[in-house]
Amino acid sequence: MPNMILVDEIGYHQNDPKTALFRGEGEVEFAVIDAGNGSEVFRGKAGMEYDCTAAGEKHRVLRFDEVNTPGEYFIQVGEEKSVTFLIADNVYTEAMKSMLKFFYLQRCGEDLPKQYAGIYAHPACHTTKARIYNTEEFIDANGGWHDAGDYGRYIVPAAVTIADLFLALENAPELGNLNYDTPALLLDEIRYEIEWMLKLQDPKSGEVYHKVSCAGFCDFFMPEEEKEELVVSPTSYTSTLDFAASLAMAVIFYEPVDPDFAKKLAEASVKAYDAALKMEAVGFHNPEGVVTGEYGDEGLEDELYWASAELYKAFGDEKYRKTFEDMAYTHISHGYGWEDVFSFGNIAYITTDREVDETLKGIIKAAIDAKADSLMYLCRSNGYGVSFNEKSFIWGSNMYLIQNASHLMEAYKLTKKQEYLNMALEHVHYIFGKNPCNVSFLTGFGKNLVKNPHHRPSAARKEAMPGMVIGGPDSGLHDPTAIKHCTGNPPAKCYVDELFSYSTNEITLYWNSAMILLLAQIEEANR
């Protein structure tokens, strides 16, 4: 029996606005109960009724902002009770640590000792040299993080992941000192990925190989058991520009701590950018015989847009500025995904200390606010308070939902409109359990847990690795398991906690990094 009362199953920051959801019809009175002693601490009436077509339900918002004494609580409506949740300061700190630790646990190419990795410990994996596709040439492509539920390592999502993490550090610098029970702090962890990325740049041309993986996906065993030949897929326009952009960001962070490394990154970034300008701007497609993650992309303007803005911010060369400004005057768009990276470009341009076109800067800020305003329209259309409608539940829907919230936070930073922050928080609550699927989409956290993520180490050890953000509902039903379990479901409920539902129950590096960025933005706003 699904819960009638949905809450953020981790909890609420004591000073934040607080909402739960009652899934049912009619007038409703609710009580907030102290789970420790059973006493009622608040009584209220539910808000207006929403008819939510995306979730196929009617529901009402239960608002209890006044409850701000730290403790454990539940909500009661008649005989119905919610799961218990916390109200606390730093309520998401443990979740944040676990989401950060995930990157360490995804490390490829070195031993993960029990001391840090627990049941996910394993000897070094994927340590052989990799064949450059269709050649007799082999290169060292070891290291980096496994991308997702599989063991491939791909440049495009890697670049976006580290970009999210750098922005998180920009918003909440204290993340750089947070100890989350691994041998590395965050900047060292990101460096582990960058050292691998550097290996994928062709030293002669400066172009960057799209990915390294086996030709196909392996069975559900630990990574060191995957013994097929590693293949380096051809270079691509998108991987080369994303590499240039993300390494330009990295320069700013490593300069103060390791100037020699920063210099190496700067050279690699500039070389990649120059190489990309000589490449044909076409999307990547898997070469014949390789079927792992494609990360193909047909919209190719945004990669140049992002890279030009980051290289101008990092290096100050006027040619980057001109390329960005010419493109921005034609078309301002948004997006934090691996496919659409416009927002990274916008942020780089409006945050650089270098000279910029102030008129254009104003136009970009206004465009960010306008987009946030359109998201607010969606947020007001449902009781969950999220910027989604029935068409929004596509593959990786949780990522888009989190990124919309990040956009609201970016707009909040510029405008200080409180409603942007409040609605961004609703997106956090959605991920942590206040959603139509009645599950916390962060493994290991909450009460209704995801148990069978599409993630090979979790499957091999028969226990979901904690700290992973799940893909979420996909009404496109892109795998046989989803078709079997979700046919006929409303879009927001096209989710199934089954290992083989890769289209709804997988995990990725850049879903975790997106959530880390969102929490860092909220942290910064609350400071």
Ligand SMILES: [Zn+2]
């Ligand atoms: Zn590996």
